[in-house]
Amino acid sequence: MTSHRTPHLDETSLTPEQQRIYDAISGGPRGKVEGPLRVWLQSPALADRAQALGAFCRYDTLLEPRLSELAILVTGAFWKSGFEWAVHAPIALEAGLSERIVEAIRRGDEPEFERDDEAEIYAFARQLHETKQVDDAAYDAVAKRFGTRGAVELVGLLGYYTFISMTINTFDVPLPEGQEDPFV
Known part of the structure; x- marks a missing residue:
């Protein structure tokens, strides 16, 4: 509708x-x-x-699709952006994120990660969204793995998908046909 x-x-x-x-x-x-x-x-x-x-x-960022989709899902869940989630959750699964991680993020729970790179992206993204800051441990983990360029590109990705989510929420962008709101 x-x-x-x-x-x-x-x-x-x-x-x-x-x-x-x-x-x-x-x-x-x-x-x-x-x-x-x-x-x-x-x-x-x-x-x-x-x-x-x-x-x-x-x-085109340094992040492989599994990690960029993880950051997108953290953003979509933070903003409770149903369209964003409906589009990107299947992409994240296809890119290699586990269903368990995707579902925990959707519910607002902290996932249990088996891969350090996923835990690092999640911590950075969650902190930036929730506290408007990134502590030294989260920043250093991302910068050590991806360099300053990777940290800059991650912030850009989080900002862009915040813009996406704000647009979706402000203009009541409907979910793709046949999809139900994952946040109700």
Whole structure:
């Protein structure tokens, strides 16, 4: 069900600027224009810049997909962003996160990790979201494993998916068809 806040995007009457960005998104690795990307197209300049940052954050950071998806799930759960969760939980499982970890994050419980890299990403992401800071132990663990560049890219990924989640929540972006809200 679409809310009155969810902007309608008529794909048959896009402006030339909207069409250019729509084509860039649909022709890129995402393959489709959905969720918050449709909202952002109401402001083509914002959509253009945001989708480019998003493509980098999702596909081109130093973090392997298993770890970037873990950070995305921590963010989606923090914001209780149903659309984000519905899209990324299956991707996280496919990338190698265990169902046990995914479900613990969804419930708001701290997962038991078998892999140190996952525990390090989780601690960093959770601390930054919940306390607005990252303590030395969490920062040092990420920086030791991924370098300063990796820490910077992780912060960028967390910030970008916070923006995604804020868009989803503000504009009542509906869940993909057939999905139920994972946070009710």
